[in-house]
Amino acid sequence: MILNIIFVICLYPILPVLYFVMRMNSKPKKNVLIGVTLPTEFLEDEEVTKLCNRFKKNLKKIMIIYAFIPIIFFFMSYMSIALTMWMIWMLAVIFVTSWSYIKYNKKLNLLKAEKQWKINNVNKTFVDIKTVQENVGIINRLLFIPAIIISAIPIVYELMQPISTKHYLTNVIITISIGFITLLCFVIGILMDRQKSEVISLSSNINANFNRAKKRIWSKCWIYMVWTNTVYTIAIWMCIENIFSSVMIIMLISMIYTILIICICIRACLNIRKMQQKIVSEDFEEVLCDDDSNWIYGMIYYNPNDKHTMVDKRVGMGATVNMATPAGKWFIGLAVFSILIIPVMCIWLMFEEFTPIRLEFSNNQIVAEHLKVEYAIDIDDIKEIKIITQLPDTKKLIGTGMDKLEKGSFTVNGYGDCDLCLNPQNNVFIVVTTSDNTYLLSDEDNVVTQKVYAEVEKNK
Numbered sequence: 001m002i003l004n005i006i007f008v009i010c011l012y013p014i015l016p017v018l019y020f021v022m023r024m025n026s027k028p029k030k031n032v033l034i035g036v037t038l039p040t041e042f043l044e045d046e047e048v049t050k051l052c053n054r055f056k057k058n059l060k061k062i063m064i065i066y067a068f069i070p071i072i073f074f075f076m077s078y079m080s081i082a083l084t085m086w087m088i089w090m091l092a093v094i095f096v097t098s099w100s101y102i103k104y105n106k107k108l109n110l111l112k113a114e115k116q117w118k119i120n121n122v123n124k125t126f127v128d129i130k131t132v133q134e135n136v137g138i139i140n141r142l143l144f145i146p147a148i149i150i151s152a153i154p155i156v157y158e159l160m161q162p163i164s165t166k167h168y169l170t171n172v173i174i175t176i177s178i179g180f181i182t183l184l185c186f187v188i189g190i191l192m193d194r195q196k197s198e199v200i201s202l203s204s205n206i207n208a209n210f211n212r213a214k215k216r217i218w219s220k221c222w223i224y225m226v227w228t229n230t231v232y233t234i235a236i237w238m239c240i241e242n243i244f245s246s247v248m249i250i251m252l253i254s255m256i257y258t259i260l261i262i263c264i265c266i267r268a269c270l271n272i273r274k275m276q277q278k279i280v281s282e283d284f285e286e287v288l289c290d291d292d293s294n295w296i297y298g299m300i301y302y303n304p305n306d307k308h309t310m311v312d313k314r315v316g317m318g319a320t321v322n323m324a325t326p327a328g329k330w331f332i333g334l335a336v337f338s339i340l341i342i343p344v345m346c347i348w349l350m351f352e353e354f355t356p357i358r359l360e361f362s363n364n365q366i367v368a369e370h371l372k373v374e375y376a377i378d379i380d381d382i383k384e385i386k387i388i389t390q391l392p393d394t395k396k397l398i399g400t401g402m403d404k405l406e407k408g409s410f411t412v413n414g415y416g417d418c419d420l421c422l423n424p425q426n427n428v429f430i431v432v433t434t435s436d437n438t439y440l441l442s443d444e445d446n447v448v449t450q451k452v453y454a455e456v457e458k459n460k
Contacts, residue, residue, distance in 0.1 A: 007086045009255045012070065014090055017262060018097045019063045025101065025314075026052040029276070034101065035298015035314050036108040037291070042117050051111065055104040062100060066093050079402045080349035087342050098299070105298040138215035139193040143223050144186045147230040151182035154237035170398045171240050178233045182226050189222030191310050192319050214272055221268035225261060232257045302328075353402055357423055359430075359443035361455040366432060368421040368441045370407060375421060375439060377432055379459060384433040387453045391424055391440070412440060430456075 025034050028043050034055060042048060069089055076082040154175040161168055193215055235253045294303040301311055304324040313320045321328045351371060358369040366382075368375040392413040394401075399408010404423050412418045415431070415438050422429055422442035428449045432439040443449045 006251060007073070007083075008070070009251060010258065011086055011090050013258065013262060015063065015066055015093050017266075018093060019059055020266070022059055022097050022101055023056055024273075026056050029273070029314070032298075032314055034108050035105045035292075035295060036112055038108075038112065039117050042115070047111055048108070051104060051108055055100065058100050058104070059097065062093075062096050066096070077403065078353055080346065080353040083349055084346040087346055091339070091342070101299065102297045109292070138212065139189055139219040139222065141186075141190075144189070144226055147226045148182055148186060151179040151230045151233045154233060154240075155179050157237075158240075174240060175233070175237055178229070178236055182229045182233065185222055185226045185229060189219065189226075192218050192222070210275070213275055217268050217271050217275075221264055224264045228257065228260050228264065352400055352407075353405060356444035357405070357421060357442065359421075359441055359449060359452050361452045361459075364459065366430075366441065366452065366456060368439075370405070370421055374407060375419065375441070377434065377439060379456065381434045382432055382456070382460070383435060384431075385453065385456055385460075386431050387450065388429050388431055389427050391422070391426075391429055394420065394424070410440075412438075415440070 025032075027033075028038075031037055031040060031043065033043065033048065033052060038048065066089070070086070073082050073085050073089075076085065155172070158168070158171045158175050161171075232253065236250070239250050239253075291303075292298070294306075295301055295314055298314055300323055301314075301320055302323045306322055307325070309322055309325050309327045310319040311322055321331045323329070323332060355371055358367075360367050360369075364379045366375070366377045366379070367373060392415065394406060394410045394412050396406070397409040397411060397417065399410065399420070400406070401408075401410075404425055406420045406422055406424050408420065410418055410420050412420070418438040418440055420440045422440055423444055426442045426444075426446055426449070428446040429440055429442045430449060430453050432441065441449075443452065
């Protein structure tokens with residue numbers, strides 16, 4: 001149940017966000033509808049309106065269908081199966097909504113070709129010399145520096161701990177992973193601040209005002225995101241250090257963090273769109289450029305002649321990467337790797353959950369094995385060994401916690417921090433105490449666990 005709640009918090013928002021983002025493309029953005037550039041006089045053409053309405057209707061149908069599918073996952077008793085279904089659901093939502101967009105992008109492109117709707121400026125780049133000369137960065141880097149320093153504190157602290165410290169590597173990886181997002185937001189913010197200026201009018205003043213306002217909005221967005229992630233980094237670090245380590249508190253913090261990040265991004269994009277609509281509604285000569293050939297299905301920007309790494313998105317919010325640049329190729333590689341790693345992770349979890357635990361006494365060692373040898377405890381290192389018939393309350397620190405498997409470091413009521421490799425549904429467990437650690441172990445079979453205990457007692 002807790003796992004499904006976590007997935008609802010982390011993954012379920014993908015559906016409404018994608019629906020909202022895709023639906024926005026049925027409204028003109030610099031004369032672009034569903035990734036197709038149209039002349040102003042045909043934006044409200046009857047056939048165009050019908051296509052846009054069908055696109056919205058299709059998105060709504062997808063939203064309704066996929067909104068109810070996750071209910072089934074709450075009835076799955078195996079964590080690995082539930083996780084796999086959530087991953088499939090997430091990829092399906094992304095694929096189906098993208099496919100719907102591509103489908104109607106093709107139809108609108110076909111309509112444009114049939115009607116011979118043309119824009120004079122095809123694949124031309126307009127440069128407003130005055131705006132380029134005045135193109136200065138808006139972002140205030142000084143506002144990012146304290147956030148970066150604060151985010152680095154947990155990383156430095158964990159790195160300075162002795163390598164022999166329990167969970168050293170895990171704590172370092174967690175703090176670096178979350179803290180690095182602060183630096184990443186700063187870098188992306190700088191890159192977006194250096195984006196080429198958009199030319200939307202023959203008036204240099206309008207172009208300059210528009211680009212300054214847009215950069216100011218994005219500057220605020222990245223500052224808010226950086227500081228939000230900084231607070232989240234410190235909060236998770238406190239959880240790692242057991243200042244407060246309740247699972248519910250961690251879930252609540254993560255949920256608030258996710259909602260805030262989404263709201264910050266959406267607010268910035270809505271403000272930019274409102275500003276664009278306000279400018280367009282004013283009486284000025286707009287500059288339109290048909291560069292549809294540089295956009296694959298209106299979604300992916302690939303233009304070898306454009307050396308800029310980041311450009312404004314046609315689909316969704318914010319900026320996207322020019323796939324023809326070196327950074328774009330790295331981005332493609334990372335995206336492919338991320339997609340391929342999902343089934344690998346799911347298969348590994350299935351092996352984790354469905355592979356039985358093996359416990360044996362051989363070569364004067366208690367050996368706990370699950371996929372590999374987890375623990376091999378020499379009999380000479382054992383200070384105390386006893387058998388218990390009821391597992392005390394446990395709280396996972398680092399490791400695997402499933403209905404039929406607890407493996408890794410846990411806090412155990414009455415024993416403190418321990419290393420576990422057991423099936424919590426059993427009713428016979430061995431407690432092994434050494435000079436520097438405590439272990440709770442079991443075989444998949446209670447009889448085997450008792451037999452191992454007897455053999456150890458016999459050979460002590």
